[in-house]
Amino acid sequence: MFPLSHMMKSFVQKGQLDVIDADGQRHTFGGKSDGPHVVMRLSDKKLYRDLVFKSEIAAAEGYMDGTMTFEEGSTLRDFLHLFSINRLSLADYPLQKAIRKITMLTRRKQQSNRKGEAQRNVAHHYDLGNDFYKLFLDDNMLYSCAYFRNANESLEQAQRNKLRLLASKLDLKPGQRILDIGCGWGDLALYLASMEDVHVVGVTLSKEQQALASKRADDMGLADRVEFRLQDYREVPETFDRIVSVGMFEHVGVSHYDEFFAKLNDLMPDHGLAVIHSIGHMSPPGMASKFMRKYIFPGAYSPALSEVFESVERNSLWCLDLEFLRVHYAETLKHWEQRFQNNRDKVEEMYDERFARMWEFYLISAEAMFRTGSQLVFHMQLSRQRDAAPLQRDYITDTQREYEDKEAKLKLTL
Template identity: 75%
Template sequence: MFPLSHMMKAFIRKGSLTVIDADGRSHVFAGEAGPEVTMRLTDRRLYRTLVFNSELAAGEAYMDGTLRFENGSTLRDFLTLFSINRLSLGSYPIQKLLRAVKMRFRKRQQSNVKGEAQRNVAHHYDLGNDFYKLFLDDNMLYSCAYFREADETLEQAQRNKLRLLASKLHLKPGMKVLDIGCGWGDMALYLAQLEDVEVVGVTLSKEQQALATGRARNAGVANRVRFDLRDYRDVTETFDRIVSIGMFEHVGVSHYDEFFKKLNALMPDHGIAVIHSIGHMSPPGMASAWLRKYIFPGAYSPALSEVFEVVERNSLWVTDLEFLRVHYAMTLAHWVERFEKNRDKVVELHGERFARMWEFYLISCEMMFRTGSQLVFHMQLSRSRDAAPIVRDYITEQQKAYLLQEEAFGLSMKGR
């Protein structure tokens, strides 16, 4: 089973991995006490591909069924073991060399020029609204929730997230708000139902735009909320406030200057933008090859150092910064549970290989936030240092006020 066996000896420092090879022989790789996983490989080509392209090969092998788990082990067990040993894998000489080579091409991997960006979005978000309804909350928010209490429902935690972001926008009556990457429209609808503001949401997904437009009409706010199928780079209006939830991960490092320059141009001097994005606490890197190929072409969650550098070049003040460190792991755990409950329906819609692909995606992402380096950050930006109050108390006070309004207006109801 060489060269895989050589890498595994260096890889497993905590826990143990029993690999049953294509000939039925067992190989045990063990470190200190930890998770115990049994994995069977039925394709000899994996002995090499798992060494030279580990994440891509593992994901594809699970999708194809040539990598499976036995003796009570599960995909979650394996991905947990992988995550807690990831640093030792990264320090393996071949992996270090391959990473250095790939880093030279990472800007090409994150290309999101106009046209290509829309194709990348369609690859993921135009899978059909019926599919996403199988595991998202009732209002279809596809980003990190905010759990004020660990036992809150996913619906409650997603509403908490909207309330927190809305409070950071520091809205006033009559303002115009731009929602970049508006998803299925819940943020825009939430703002319009709580405040006397106009909201424009832009998305590159036809499925999202159609559903969001219908929701605005049904909510009776279509006169103040519209959703455009448009690249944010084509927006020419100016806005008092800008919000973007889970879109920045799709911009790509080589387009960061373009993004923040556009934010600057779309706001007046006392405008405020709030960005909700995945990032990581480690140095600049790359998205996994498997994730780029099958889930999010062109995507990358940045190191904070990569973001601040570009913000500074574009003359924007960072007026507030907050980190959600464990909330996305909790969100993903809810999504995984709902996905598994509806797995048969997923298979009916897209087939068994697709279902296995999404299991791998959702659980591996949960592990990245639970034991890996991923986090979520909220960055509040302005062209002016005093656009927002200079003491953060206003965020907490506004959340309390919005909560009372939600209760009075019945905005906690399902499927607005």
């Protein structure tokens, strides 16, 4: 228990963590400042070492295997909140600094998303089955940060707000061709075609998503103007007036950023606009956690903005607008986790208890990183020309109001 005890003394600066070891002895860390009080039991002595040398994935796997549990009213959510508010003190621990330097040497390999490899990475997560995602997403299957105008809005309302906000930033005009890179289950593409007389092509690497999105287009009578393809964005041959990408940039990888923005340049004319919705972080460049890479999103990484702007500049693109959604994803994840828990028995029937615990860890830890950690969501509007979008930002608000009225007239359901 010594290596773990030594690290915990440095780690827990806010709140208190009581660890009951495999022999039943209690060890108390922190307790000198405000914060959650967590009681954790470790029933496998192997965790003493693993939690020191590979902290996050050891905690995740311990929870998944049932060898790390919480008692006396404590929960996984309490523990992950404690972890998040103390993360900087853990990062300053000398051994953790050394481990970080070593792992950073392999970050480009870990973020590789070459053709073929990218499809395998996407299939690992998104092809779990549409029935699984229906258990916790909103009714329209939007799997990205929602936009809450107030705390009382439903998840469905907040996701519609997000579509409306993105559509307004595209400054759509009748007759335009739109490309949706990483189109998910198709709701954004279908929304754009409902609001304006435009033709939309959505590309995805997920067979499950492409099949359901195509069916939705047929059901809505939009198949003549909305097409969903199973295709890598790098293989799209046409040009488009507008490009939008939501929640896909996190899967590109730093070593492929120049390739991504160069392709955007090729895909649109000088007056074209691209809007990128992506997770990022406010801290310096780093790497995704080992737990996320192994179990949830292979090859994924949420970038520091400094990494993104370097590539944007190298590819001679103007950033016309930049907006940050800060706590919105924390609220989105809270809704997802609540719905997940309401259907937890069904998740266990589809998969098993360990899988359900893995997704609990993912959803709750992600919420913590957006609420008290360094994660954020950004909208970046890009073009080759500085005046491709209106020069005053009022058009974004005006268009949102126009589209909200249009939704009511068309009776678009949430």
